[in-house]
Amino acid sequence: MWRTILGIAAWLWLTITYGLISDSPDVGAALSDRFDQAWISVLVLICTFPVVVGVFVATAHSDLRRQYVRRALRSLGSIGALMAAMATFPLAMAPDPVTKGFRDFIGVPGKIVLGLLCLWSLGFALYGIGLALVHVLRTADIHELVPPSLAIVLSWELALLDVITGAYSGVPLLARVVFMMGAPVTVTALSFWEMRRLRQRHGLSLRQALRP
Template identity: 30%
Template sequence: MSFGGPNNPYQPPYQPPPTNPYQPPPPNPGPYSPPPPPPNTGPYVPPQPYPYPNPYPPYVPQPRPYVPQGGLLGGLRGAEWPPLRDLLRAGRQRMHGCVWLFLLLPCTWFVVPFLMAGYVFARSARVRAHRLFPPRAHRLYHDPQVTRLQKARALSAAAMTLALLIAYGKPEDFGEVQQQYLMRLVVTPPLLLLSAPVVIAVLYRWAPPHARPHMGQRMRAAGKAALWYVGAVTAIPLITGIFALSDDVPWLAAVLMVPLYWLLFFLGFATGPAVRSGFNSAGVHAALPALLTGVLVWEFAIISLVAGGRPPGPPLVSVLAFVGGPASVCAVAWWEVHRLQTRHGVRLRG
């Protein structure tokens, strides 16, 4: 009997050789094993597409229908007027019963097409006017303290004018004040068109050399908008003159009514923003609106003195009233320029 060697029947059971405990186990070759990862052939491997179809399509925002805020007419006070189709669709549900009664009466049917055509003309002219003269672009930097001081100065000037009229004025002086106010409304646009180029030229001369190309580009944009306004103002008397000469051609008058109404709407919507912004002078230089205000107030004072005489009252009070108003406006304008220089780095000279 042999007790050793390979033929020993009492040898211990077979044990596998020792392996590295830190080595990962071999892959499972079974039928439910996950697919092997794709080979990495570069420093960046793009993400693999999802193997199943996406049940949720990508979100695409849809345009919301026009819903007027504050009623049908309250929505027209915003920055944008809706097209006529959207306005009628929204007003069909919000229209008052009296308006429906007005529309259903046969005697008023001829008015509805004119109202619709007038709205289309007004909207077209308003869009063009606000594109050339944005309503809220009269200041490049909004300063609440300057705005409050300007309002306080305007209220104090109105109170002083009323006090002078009550203390020293005559009955005809009240009518003269109203005439001067209407005269200012008429004279302001052409006076601003004449004064703005002079102030811009002086400021362009003072500006540093590196800022002049940017100012030149802005001046061309402002000049284009001003030419639109001057063209509209010039075209209206020309069209009315053609009306007077076209008595024998009735169809010509009907054709010219279309541009005349559009120009009137355009001037109505463009005059206010154009005067407040100084024909987009804030885009040329941030200090231009304040400088133009200081120049215009003295021009208005001289025009009022020539047209209506000095303010009522004793000589000393009259001189103080004549000088105090423009001087206070110039003080506020200069303080605004000072705040632009200290808070926003605006420079007048190079």
């Protein structure tokens, strides 16, 4: 939660300080950019998930591997549900030649049901994107040390992506560098603090996670 709150606060500071939003169209564009960035973050997280979890499982003791793989199925289920929800939007926007026959077949009652399902999918997808980032795809179900580890890797990947794509081009160079590097640095610091609290309060360490 603290990682998310700090990220939103930093974005608001950058937006207000450098006047990236000056009128109502800018508000819509900024919100659209934030949604796109959140979805890209989820996609990067989904791609990073098998790598980090795979390394974690591979380095664990043989007695623990099957248990961790079984727990990972819950996170894979959340990925599947989120991707399925997002897939409904291209289908809903498909041109008439593709869907006209199906729409004629289901009639008006079917169209109403489909419309309600699309609205539900929209809320599910938006809520799911937020939950996926805050709870790091519920990878704590695998082990409590996986979410902070994933968060560290994800934050540096996204920072590199911002550098490559030239994000926040309207912001002065020094402020842009501080903002881009501040995110992974603070996420890394918070994640190590989280790991430290887990070790001190619950006796959860990397050695304990990998060895029975």
